[in-house]
Amino acid sequence: TTAPLLAGVRLLLTAGPTREALDPVRFISNHSSGKMGYAIARAAREAGADVTLVSGPVALAAPQGVARVDVESALQMHQAVMNRVDECDLFIGCAAVADYRPAQVACQKIKKTGDNDQMVLTLVKNPDIIAEVGALPSKPFTVGFAAETVDVEQYALGKLQRKRLDMIAANDVSQSGQGFNADDNALTVFWQGGQATLPLADKLTLARHLVALIARHYRP
Ligand code: C5P
Numbered sequence: 001t002t003a004p005l006l007a008g009v010r011l012l013l014t015a016g017p018t019r020e021a022l023d024p025v026r027f028i029s030n031h032s033s034g035k036m037g038y039a040i041a042r043a044a045r046e047a048g049a050d051v052t053l054v055s056g057p058v059a060l061a062a063p064q065g066v067a068r069v070d071v072e073s074a075l076q077m078h079q080a081v082m083n084r085v086d087e088c089d090l091f092i093g094c095a096a097v098a099d100y101r102p103a104q105v106a107c108q109k110i111k112k113t114g115d116n117d118q119m120v121l122t123l124v125k126n127p128d129i130i131a132e133v134g135a136l137p138s139k140p141f142t143v144g145f146a147a148e149t150v151d152v153e154q155y156a157l158g159k160l161q162r163k164r165l166d167m168i169a170a171n172d173v174s175q176s177g178q179g180f181n182a183d184d185n186a187l188t189v190f191w192q193g194g195q196a197t198l199p200l201a202d203k204l205t206l207a208r209h210l211v212a213l214i215a216r217h218y219r220p
Pocket of ligand 1: 014074093094095096097098099126127128129130131143144145146147159
């Protein structure tokens with residue numbers, strides 16, 4: 001018998017959306033379902049990895065044998081990752097982290113007023129979690145995602161370089177039936193000097209192929 005592909009590898013994985021509070025009852029978020037990240041967590045566990053899943057709010061149960069850490073905001077996800085990144089060998093950023101958050105979180109519910117037909121929200125940039133992981137002096141093998149609607153390859157390669165990733169998996173979210181919230185997805189994976197296309201499949205099948213591809217390129 002052969003050892004599973006990722007036997008003994010400690011994987012830290014982010015998944016799902018983040019929620020950026022405006023006041024006690026409102027937030028800004030996105031349509032990420034967490035399905036791709038949870039499928040990767042399951043596939044990596046099947047491949048023998050020791051998996052910690054830092055998850056934004058989703059309607060999914062943690063896969064068997066996966067340690068889940070629940071967070072809501074990008075700042076909380078950032079903190080949860082930074083607290084654990086030194087103890088991982090492989091980092092996969094699958095979360096749809098909000099790029100910006102409201103500059104101020106109101107303590108009380110923001111009221112509608114009779115004299116204002118417009119309201120201006122000031123947003124500030126969130127930390128780029130995966131870019132910080134990529135910049136660590138002893139960084140884990142780092143895999144990112146890119147959801148693009150145009151010029152998929154060009155943007156993915158730009159992110160690979162800028163965020164110092166080892167691999168990036170790009171999906172074209174302009175194609176209907178794949179990507180955000182869909183059950184199926186297709187990915188083009190890029191690394192320094194190579195690429196591979198993983199054709200349209202259900203997210204668990206795709207995750208298993210992606211895990212195999214990562215295992216082939218993984219260097220501790
Ligand atoms: O730049 P963009 O958001 O498209 O990059 C996507 C990749 O970066 C994903 O791997 C995502 O999880 C990660 N990311 C992050 N922190 C952010 C924004 C994106 O880790 N604040």
